[in-house]
Amino acid sequence: xxxxxxxxxxxxxxxxxxxxxxxxxxxxxxxxxxxxxxxxxxxxxxxxxxxxxxxxxxxxxxxxxxxxxxxxxxxxxxxxxxxxxxxxxxxxxxxxxxxxxxxxxxxxxxxxxxxxxxxxxxxxxxxxxxxxxxxxxxxxxxxxxxxxxxxxxxxxxxxxxxxxxxxxxxxxxxxxxxxxxxxxxxxxxxxxxxxxxxxxxxxxxxxxxxxxxxxxxxxxxxxxxxxxxxxxxxxxxxxxxxxxxxxxxxxxxxxxxxxxxxxxxxxxxxxxxxxxxxxxxxxxxxxxxxxxxxxxxxxxxxxxxxxxxxxxxxxxxxxxxxxxxx
Numbered sequence: 001x002x003x004x005x006x007x008x009x010x011x012x013x014x015x016x017x018x019x020x021x022x023x024x025x026x027x028x029x030x031x032x033x034x035x036x037x038x039x040x041x042x043x044x045x046x047x048x049x050x051x052x053x054x055x056x057x058x059x060x061x062x063x064x065x066x067x068x069x070x071x072x073x074x075x076x077x078x079x080x081x082x083x084x085x086x087x088x089x090x091x092x093x094x095x096x097x098x099x100x101x102x103x104x105x106x107x108x109x110x111x112x113x114x115x116x117x118x119x120x121x122x123x124x125x126x127x128x129x130x131x132x133x134x135x136x137x138x139x140x141x142x143x144x145x146x147x148x149x150x151x152x153x154x155x156x157x158x159x160x161x162x163x164x165x166x167x168x169x170x171x172x173x174x175x176x177x178x179x180x181x182x183x184x185x186x187x188x189x190x191x192x193x194x195x196x197x198x199x200x201x202x203x204x205x206x207x208x209x210x211x212x213x214x215x216x217x218x219x220x221x222x223x224x225x226x227x228x229x230x231x232x233x234x235x236x237x238x239x240x241x242x243x244x245x246x247x248x249x250x251x252x253x254x255x256x257x258x259x260x261x262x263x264x265x266x267x268x269x270x271x272x273x274x275x276x277x278x279x280x281x282x283x284x285x286x287x288x289x290x291x292x293x294x295x296x297x298x299x300x301x302x303x304x305x306x307x308x309x310x311x312x313x314x315x316x317x318x319x320x321x322x323x324x325x326x
Contacts (some may be wrong), residue, residue, distance in 0.1 A: 030164045054308055067142065087221035093117060094310065096132055096155065100198045102288035102295065103157060106186050106325065108128070109200050113157065113325070115310035125284055125305075127177065130312040130325050138259050139300040157312055158296050159186070162285030167278045170298075173214025173291070179265040186289045189213050202290065212247055213292040216254035219276040220285070220302075227277050228260045229301045237268040257300040284308070 048071045054157070055064050098111045107113065107130075115132040125131055135156045140146050147153050162168035167178050173189075175182040189210045192199035205213065221230045228238075230252035235243040240261045242253050262268045279285055283302040288294025314324045 013137055032158065041074050041078050045071060045078065045131060048074070053265070089199075090257050093313075095133075095316070096312075097155065098157060101190070101192075101200075101202050101293055102290050103130070103159070104190060104202050104290040104293070105188060106159075106289045106316065107157065107312075108321060109198070110318075111315045111321060113312045114314050116313045117310035119311050120308055125160050125308055125311070127160050127163050130157065131284075131286065132157045132309045132312055133162050133303050134286075134307045134309060135303060136300065138257050139295070141295065155309060156286070156296075158286035158288050158294070160284050161287045161297070162279040164279050164281045164283060167276055168218075168220065169276050170216075170218035172217070173210070184289075188290055189292045190290055192293075199293070202293070212251055215247070218254075218298050220279065221271055221274040222277050223271050223274065227254060227280055227283075227302065229256065229298055230260075230271055230274075231256050232268075232272055234266075237272050238262040239268065255295075255299050256265060258303065 011119055048067055050069060051067055052064070094115050094117060096113050098107045098113060099109060100228065101109050113132075114319065132155055135152055135154075137146060137150055137152055145152055145154065161175060161182075162177065169176045175184060188200040189205050191205050191209075192201070193203050194201045199241055211271070215233050216231050217233070219230050220227050223230075230238055231242075232238070233253050235245060238256045238260055240256075240258070240263070242250060242255075262271055279302065282305045284305070285297045285302055287296045287298060312325050315321050
């Protein structure tokens with residue numbers, strides 16, 4: 001297992017089965033499909049109404065009762081479609097499935113979470129919030145992750161580590177925000193303990209193993225006019241193939257998106273000499289709690305305010321794992 005596993009992906013990547021597949025599919029139904037569904041049901045209802053209205057009382061037998069029941073069911077589905085998918089989901093709350101362990105143990109694989117989409121209409125995301133967001137295209141691992149417009153097909157869930165104006169650095173695994181070490185009781189470093197992909201079960205690594213997973217440092221720098229993530233060790237910085245001198249097995253100290261890779265030592269030294277930059281206005285730095293198994297802002301940089309979807313408030317399924325998130 002490498003230090004950062006690219007398969008630790010976001011909310012829409014899993015292939016759940018049974019109830020999970022049904023619930024996740026419904027939660028993600030495109031609005032255009034909902035509108036079409038409601039329109040078809042409305043047409044059916046309009047077709048049934050004349051029969052119900054014109055059938056005399058003494059002729060109201062079994063067919064009439066069936067038609068009346070059908071009409072009431074159509075009403076229920078129409079109202080539900082309009083209220084849930086056109087009011088609640090766009091402006092209130094939405095359910096998401098967590099298919100990976102990037103936020104373990106805060107979020108388990110196959111947890112269903114509720115994202116509050118209303119809270120950020122009257123407030124701003126802050127450091128420590130667990131946020132559902134749409135990542136930038138640079139976060140794509142494979143070309144197949146992008147749609148025809150070049151946008152990622154999935155949403156992510158991570159913790160906000162830096163809000164606008166925050167100066168965030170990581171030194172040997174410790175996050176410093178505005179020069180102060182951040183207590184992170186939720187943070188973990190883990191190994192996968194099964195053979196599935198993506199991994200379903202994890203265990204916390206030993207303190208000795210953790211040392212091998214916290215060799216990389218991190219800061220944001222203004223490189224050639226763009227604020228980029230800079231991952232570095234004593235050996236290199238934002239290298240396409242980071243040196244692994246002294247590391248056991250196939251562990252790699254860091255990964256970085258191709259867009260931000262520095263091709264030679266002179267570029268790396270130039271970037272290393274740059275001072276750490278604060279998170280720019282209108283941007284946020286996101287990381288997973290399962291630090292060595294999270295594909296996050298250390299790899300692909302910042303998200304914009306417009307990419308924020310909502311604040312993850314609670315796990316609502318499975319029932320054995322219901323709890324509020326913090």
